[in-house]
Amino acid sequence: MMNPRVDASLSQIDDAANAAAEAFDAYSALPPERIALFLERIATGIEALGDALLQIASLESALTLDRLTGERGRTTNQLRMFANLVREGAWKGARIDAPMPDRKPLRRPDLRRILIPLGPVAIWAASNFPLAFSVAGGDTAAALAAGCTVVVKAHPGHPNTSAMVAGAIREAVAEMGLPSGVFSILFGSSPEVSLALVRHPAIAAGAFTGSLRAGRALFDAAVSRATPIPFFAEMGSLNPVFVLPGAVAERGDALADGLAQAVNLGVGQFCTCPGLVVGLESAAFDGVVERLRSRFQAGAVGTMLTPQIARSYRDAVSRLEATNGLRTTRPFETTTLTDSQSMPALFETDARTFLEHEELGEEVFGPSTIVVRCASDSELRTVASHLHGTLTATVHGTSDDLQEYRSLLALITRKAGRLIYNGYPTGVEVCGAMQHGGPYPSTTDPRFTSVGTAAIERFARPVCFQDFPAEFLPESLRSV
């Protein structure tokens, strides 16, 4: 057992990756039912860790026990969802083209195509979901479900939580009689650990959730290998909310309350935290902003996931406060913050200032948002067209608004992976139709999702069998 507080050595990284490669043959050849049972056994194992897991996770992340109870449910639900997906089998996308023996000038052969697992997958745990996007989180569940073996690089923000969950997975591996290389965990906070892992020749794909800087560095390493590998990084996302006039008129107060709540949920530490609110100048919109201000003024100190994250947030807020043309609203309460603490912050500016300052279009990870007032519809569209790729984009409006702003809808569809109408982006449903992945820099590959059943597709590739006798085909290709 490695020490969760010490960086993995190069030989430990090498061992984990090689073990994953050695275990791959046996694991990827398991019948779907065995993989499903394995995933379910991991879920049961996590539940068996009981409240001790939640208490340690809460100590390490400062997240509430309530929130972590919900997150544990999401984690085990994800594992069971993938178990069902694997049992059902349709995710493999079997395609069969029957032979045409008499076709001229050439017979058409029997062609059968199916998805097979990519190989050993390296997964970088996220800080902000110490259970649901960490050691046994969505990425691990999806990769194991696809038939891939897994090496997790734990997040240094919750090492003991990680070690406990890794223990539950290892027990499931042992109880199912699988080779131990099916799952390994590596600890470490230095970039060298991550770079050695992503560059290891045995690793066939990588999945990461975290900052743009770290994600891009690992992506760059993945694609500049002698053999480049797919690397799915989920990074920063602005999650703009467009507030159209009809919605402002109909329910301005509720909108302000909903936005304040969404920004501050979990101390603003969701990938889908709305970091930008765009509206049209009007007395009614002023009312919304005024109410937002009062909600932020009433805001309280929050404890963030790690001191480092809190420091980054406080630095970003200070930079924004120092930017010309931004009005800042902070809570009335003032207090000396500890290393891990933060205060919410609301910024306001006009479209011209927003467009002039590239950095205002970048994510601030934490409980802050920027309100941009536009003087005209055309300014609103200009702001939308200047946005970078984002996980989500939200529109609040009436049906008449949607009609009038169809071109805005077309614009933001190009920028986002999920579009939300009259809601808030922070709830990410785990289901078949979810798309959690948008254009760069929100992810490195918007063609895939990291949440929902389609997340399994990241870890597979198609292979076509031509003219093989049924008994040598993968089971799902045997029937006609």
Place this chain on the structure above:
Amino acid sequence: MMNPRVDASLSQIDDAANAAAEAFDAYSALPPERIALFLERIATGIEALGDALLQIASLESALTLDRLTGERGRTTNQLRMFANLVREGAWKGARIDAPMPDRKPLRRPDLRRILIPLGPVAIWAASNFPLAFSVAGGDTAAALAAGCTVVVKAHPGHPNTSAMVAGAIREAVAEMGLPSGVFSILFGSSPEVSLALVRHPAIAAGAFTGSLRAGRALFDAAVSRATPIPFFAEMGSLNPVFVLPGAVAERGDALADGLAQAVNLGVGQFCTCPGLVVGLESAAFDGVVERLRSRFQAGAVGTMLTPQIARSYRDAVSRLEATNGLRTTRPFETTTLTDSQSMPALFETDARTFLEHEELGEEVFGPSTIVVRCASDSELRTVASHLHGTLTATVHGTSDDLQEYRSLLALITRKAGRLIYNGYPTGVEVCGAMQHGGPYPSTTDPRFTSVGTAAIERFARPVCFQDFPAEFLPESLRSV
């Protein structure tokens, strides 16, 4: 109209990419029926070019009129296949999760996911299919079908063929009343033209068929952009053929004849040309090799696609001839070759020599193949496990052979995109179950295919609509 013999200027490249971006809104919003008609109109337009197109293509590529007639059929069939796929609509993978308004603690929203086009696509035409994988070839058809606008970089090997086909596409654009930026063509043979195109900010994806060196350079440029883009390069492929003892005993002569024919088909200029034949030492296998030798001795001079390709081939053959431990067989006939001509070449070696010389595992583009004799099953498996990624891998054997060599089958499944039993890899069927794309270096992304209906998936990404009224959803998401 640009001059097909002059490199496109930077401003021409810029204009083409920007026009593709400007046309994207209108083109991607077209109803499927209009896109289908457009693709069909291109097919009709190519047919209307008549035999003049085939004659020019034959002059420029040295391919026979018969071959080009077949290739024209494949080109127009591909366009019509994608037209039908677009009409039918299932490729968009619509997924709908119905809302659960009464779910506790939170309602589940209405979630609907569908594929949308990626944006303007840059396509590098291949040399070896001047029609079917060139200006209006599979990549262009797939990208246009997905709703993407296209900029083609023509291959300098067949500039006039390219210009004629581009003319047919432009006519279709005009007749359908589409913006001219839907399709542009650029000429040029310098790497600068290609690099400027792949780096252009308006380009959202790239597809390329050609050499490993050029493909990797463009892939590197694509992924090191400020905003990385998907880049699908199909590059070199060895296409190994494993000849198992039962097949050798049953039909050794036919095997030798089939292999000689597959290697020499189209002067060896297919991506799926079998460049490696692996068998087990035996008197019977000696017989196969002896017959192969006699087939190569009877081989004739061939004219390759371009002088450059012929020179590369002749250089590669000379390097192999100079390699210790390789036996070479060449045609008896000797003659002075012109710049574009080549002679077939058969090489033989043992497993140890093959494993010692890394370069023997690399593709030689042209009519040559290497026979590797293995002293044992374990040596055969070692050779298989040392192979790089490849488009195809073939096994010749009886059903008993397959049973005995199951582990070989598992090994090569990891290396290839398509596995062929008792056939030859050179025929690539254009259909739903085809997978033309294997692990690196055969392609940069084995998760996708460049042949068959699934090729359209390269140019799309999913987007999820949450709680939108039906009238603002893409049409295929409105039902239910």
